[in-house]
Amino acid sequence: MLTVARAVRSTILAMVKTVARALAYLVSSIVAGAVGAAWTLASGLLVTLLMVTQLGGPAFLGAAWVTRRLAALERRRAGWVLGQPIDPPYTPVSGTLRERVAGTAAQPATWRDLAWLVTLFPLGLTFGVAGVVVAAVDLGAILAPIWAWAVPNPHAPWPMKPLMTTTPGRIGLTFIGLALLPVAVWLVRTLARWQATLARVLLAPGLHVRLVQETARLASTRARVVDAQAAELRRIERDLHDGAQARIVAAGMTLALAARRARTSATADPDLADRIELARRQLDDAQAELRRLVRGIHPPILTDRGLHAALAALAADSPLSVELRGDPDARYPAAVESAAYFVVAEGLANAAKHADADTCTVELARDRNVLRITITDDGNGGADPQGSGLDGLRRRVEALDGVLTVTSPPGGPTVLHTELPCES
Structure with missing residues (x-):
């Protein structure tokens, strides 16, 4: 009651x-x-x-x-x-x-x-x-x-x-x-x-505000996903570099010592040293392939020294004569640096492989909160902007709200221009 x-x-x-x-x-x-x-x-x-x-x-x-x-x-x-x-x-x-x-x-x-x-x-x-x-x-x-x-x-x-x-x-x-x-x-x-x-x-x-708020929410969510992806790539690179690669190096050293001991041993099989040496060379090839894989995932120098230093190392390995312009000390968000690195890497690879270019210029410039990357080569031009390679780069750039444009008339030059928002 x-x-x-x-x-x-x-x-x-x-x-x-x-x-x-x-x-x-x-x-x-x-x-x-x-x-x-x-x-x-x-x-x-x-x-x-x-x-x-x-x-x-x-x-x-x-x-x-x-x-x-x-x-x-x-x-x-x-x-x-x-x-x-x-x-x-x-x-x-x-x-x-x-x-x-x-x-x-x-x-x-x-x-x-x-x-x-x-x-x-x-x-x-x-x-x-x-x-x-x-x-x-x-x-x-x-x-x-x-x-x-x-x-x-x-x-x-x-x-x-x-x-x-x-x-x-x-x-x-x-x-x-x-x-x-x-x-x-x-x-x-x-x-x-x-x-x-x-x-x-x-x-x-009203609808206008809800769309603005939803756009801001989606942009924030996407930025977190991109950052998480960049962090995961760095983690994989670090694990491969410090784990698998280190173990391969140790195994190579062990095989080298075994090959030396096999050559100096009077009772050893004559073919044993050759087989050990072959295994060591195969291990060296696996290590070189692993290093290329690590650089393809996320080059360590990009995290340690920044975009300009990573591009300088990339230019030094390129068969082209590459001139790099930009501020050596500038740093950008990790996802932006990663996307910019792979845009330049793909641009240099295409110029060397398909355009028969001899020289290439890579220019980095920051305008307010936008990183502008311009890659110009002296090749024969005629690149297809809708090709699979450039289309993959475009999707990667657009994931960061960026813009990629390609100008490649027959006879050249080819200009690859990228704009990436880099608000921190």
């Missing part, structure tokens, strides 16, 4: 709180609507007058700032009825004054805020007055025995006269008010919910 009583009491308290919040929302909307309408009119006139002067931009941004504060208050007020505040719909803008004005004006939320402040005045006045009247009439009927005796009116029409001027009538008003209480509660909550729902339609994040 005690549990049932507590449950009933909790239900009644929750209903009272809900109705109180709805009524507070409707009543405060009368004031909020008047303030919003007055501000919209004043700010609109002010910005219109100043728009032809140098103060037009600052006036617009200032008016937008105040409007957003009022809209933020409306989102919190709507949360009284909706259960939680409405999320802000704005995207950040930066840059020069002109860029900030254009960015703010381009956001649909800026104008939807104004639309709500204009709509709130008639809507809040209508719904607010209706909610106050409904609540006051019903509450007045319930409390009639307390106050009705103080306002006798012998000329009141029937049935108000017996209800207001007699004790049984006042008690009857109380019962009528209690009977209509669920209807009054429903009306107040419905009016508040309608208004809050319309506020959510105009003030909540």
